[in-house]
Amino acid sequence: MKLLPFYIDGIIENALMEDINYTDAATDYLLDDNMKSRAVLISKDEGVLCGLDFGLRVFEKLDAGVAVIKHKKDGDAISKGDLIAEISGGTPTLLKGERTALNIIQLMSGIATKTSRLVKLVEGTNASVCDTRKTLPGLRALEKYAVLMGGGRNHRFNLSDAAMLKDNHIDAYGGIIPAVSKLRERIGHMVKIEVETRSLDEVRQALQCGAEVIMLDNMSCAEMSEAVAIGRGRALFEASGNITEENIRNVAETGVDIISVGALTHTVKAFDISMRIAKD
Secondary structure: OOOOHHHHHHHHHHHHHHHHHOOOHHHOOOOOOEEEEEEEEOOOOOEOOOHHHHHHHHHHHHHOOEEEEEEOOOOEEEEEOEEEEEEEEEHHHHHHHHHHHHHHHHHHHHEEEHHHHHHHOOOOOEEEEEEEOOOOOHHHHHHHHHHHHHOOEEOOOOOOOOEEEEEHHHHHOHHHHHHHHHHHOOOOOOOOOEEOOOHHHHHHHHHHOOOOEEEEEEEOOHHHHHHHHHHHOOOEEEEEEOOOOOOOOHHHOOOOEEEEEEHHHHHOOOOOOEEEOOOO
């Protein structure tokens, strides 16, 4: 997955505008513009690094003359005390960019680390760990990139990617079979249909009308195992709802193809990284 520079720069510019606005009341009145420093990024946690290039881009947007040395890269396993990168340039630039850069790297590394833990828990099964659309507004592509760096896979990026009939769609229209039938009359031939199901009867209905993907919403492991047995080879099965580190292995062993976990992005602990001005 490659994120386009204009997309990344747009996020960074908005973040800097939010944080700096028109002046830095400490830095601009305290430090000479010509003052130079070297800063180091140090890991204070253990996990998977992600978002380093995007974080370093913050300093480049403030001053194209900064120099960076990367000691780690996205996807690397890092430990407490590891030197991640060095940034050299104007001291005001380093101080103004610090928080925005760290926010990006810490968020993305936290997501990659959490994803990596869950992926390891389902190793040896058929299941892939997948994200959802439960992301921070404006940061979805960054967060989904972080899931990939943690070894996970991406669900839809937006509502245009696939036709997913959730419980409210089905209830509003009057049932799975009529809803899928109507949808098939209108959508393009490239668009897949996923149906959210809440019972084995609904699974059978989704199979009957040819849904390509069937979500098993908040079902027990016994129900999911039966659903997979009923429809094996006829559709992909996605487990969703209340997935935790404690139960994800049991869910994976039901035979589902996908386990979607909203908590990968909506309930993530920021990875602890600090920036320090080096005393050379």
